[in-house]
Amino acid sequence: MxxxxxxxxxxxxxxxxxxxxxxxxxxxxxxxxxxxxxxxxxxxxxxxxxxxxxxxxxxxxxxxxxxxxxxxxxxxxxxxxxxxxxxxxxxxxxxxxxxxxxxxxxxxxxxxxxxxxxxxxxxxxxxxxxxxxxxxxxxxxxxxxxxxxxxxxxxxxxxxPSHPGSHNAIGHILNYKKKRIASILVYGRFLMAEPESSRAKINLDILTGLVKGNVTQKNNSKSITIRLNPGLLGDTTEDGKNRENNFSVTELLLDMTSALDFDKKYKKETEIERFIRKFELICSSLAETKDKNSGFYWEYYAPYFIEMKEKNFISAFAHVAFISSGDKAITKWIKEHRQELYDFIQWSDQFEWYGADK
Known part of the structure; x- marks a missing residue:
């Protein structure tokens, strides 16, 4: 014992x-x-x-x-x-x-x-x-x-869906592959997940450049040059059907609209005003052509921005996306539109992502 x-x-x-x-x-x-x-x-x-x-x-x-x-x-x-x-x-x-x-x-x-x-x-x-x-x-x-x-x-x-690193990586690969509209959507989503960082500043510059497009005007000339993405020609199959993740209609429309940037009506636009105008056009085009297209970027990213436009949140989105620019006008807008910003963030946080694995 x-x-x-x-x-x-x-x-x-x-x-x-x-x-x-x-x-x-x-x-x-x-x-x-x-x-x-x-x-x-x-x-x-x-x-x-x-x-x-x-x-x-x-x-x-x-x-x-x-x-x-x-x-x-x-x-x-x-x-x-x-x-x-x-x-x-x-x-x-x-x-x-x-x-x-x-x-x-x-x-x-x-x-x-x-x-x-x-x-x-x-x-x-x-x-x-x-x-x-x-x-x-x-x-x-x-x-x-x-x-x-x-x-x-x-x-x-x-x-x-909120992992900024993955959106960042996808955006860079798509941009490298000259997938312009898909890149715009992905970089836009990245800036909602990470609006304030060194990466945000880099990606904002890329995003605004992609939205601006390949449109130029020579000094003292009314002639405008639009450089179209040659890759658009390969976005359909031999029988005329759209390939997956084909955004050619939206990209072509964006390029044509970019020519208006030199019109007297829009010459005095601020950078963010121009971005909002053109981004709303992108979202409208997505809504009009979604039924004829398919692919991951149509199914995952496009619905987010289509619904954003339907709920009139593009301005709020743009001001969040531009936070890293350091523009005092952005900070002023955010202070003066707290409720609008709150409603937008609430909607964004609760958005149901297609194919999200719970």
Missing amino acids: KTHALIIIFCLAHSIIFGQQRVEAEKYVAEGIAHHDKGDYEGAITRYDKALELDKDNFLALSEKAMTLTALGRFNEAIICCKKVIEKYPDDKELSAVYVTYGNAADGLKKPEKALEIYNEGIKIFPDKYQLHFNKGITLVGLQEYDEALLCFEKAIRLN
Whole structure:
């Protein structure tokens, strides 16, 4: 009996001590995360190591250490941590983030094929985690596999319609492919998800350039030159049917309308006034031609902007999109139209995206 009692007492004491060590380890992990967020990666590693001295298999300490090691470019060490976590906790619901770090580390070692293998393994276990699809897409972009990358980013935004990184990536690929109207829609959506950042400023410049179009007028001349996108000619099949994601009618109309930018009636327009006028035309054209077209960008993005126009929110949209421009007139408008802006944001946040994976 005494032996049994001693064993029970020993087990209880060990359990209490281990519990105290785990609590202390979690404090170090929290400190490490704070250091990582401040950019003090070495300080973060020190805290994670202290946590692991107390609890050598601590899930969070290992996974966060792997992320910080990746940020430091110490990819091999990060991979060791990731492998340990995956082996030790194969059924943990938070393991998807470890697969993301693992894939990033492999990419950092210039092993994109290995990274894809890791992401695919993670996706097989966690198909609904948008970060895995997004990071797989980034690796595919590095391999110049743009069509495959687009499929990954499209899946990511179905899972998380507000993920700015995926909209950003799609916009750049479509712009590279000269898919002008689809690019306009995607960049517009990006600016709703991330209106204030360095990326927002870059993408706003791209967006306004795309809306402006390829229309020029020589000095002291009434002659206007419109350069049409030669790719428009290939947007139909041999039997005359529209290919998927064909926006040729809207693009042609936008180019023709851009010639009016030089008309006396519109010459005094501000940049945002011109943008609103032309964006309303884009949305009207989308509404008129939607029944004759198909494809992901028609089904996913177009309904958002068509409904936006129907609800008279284009002005609110434009002013949010232009926030990063630094124009004081934008700030003034926002202050004077709080209710309109509130109604727009409420509508945008509650919009039901086509094919969104709940």
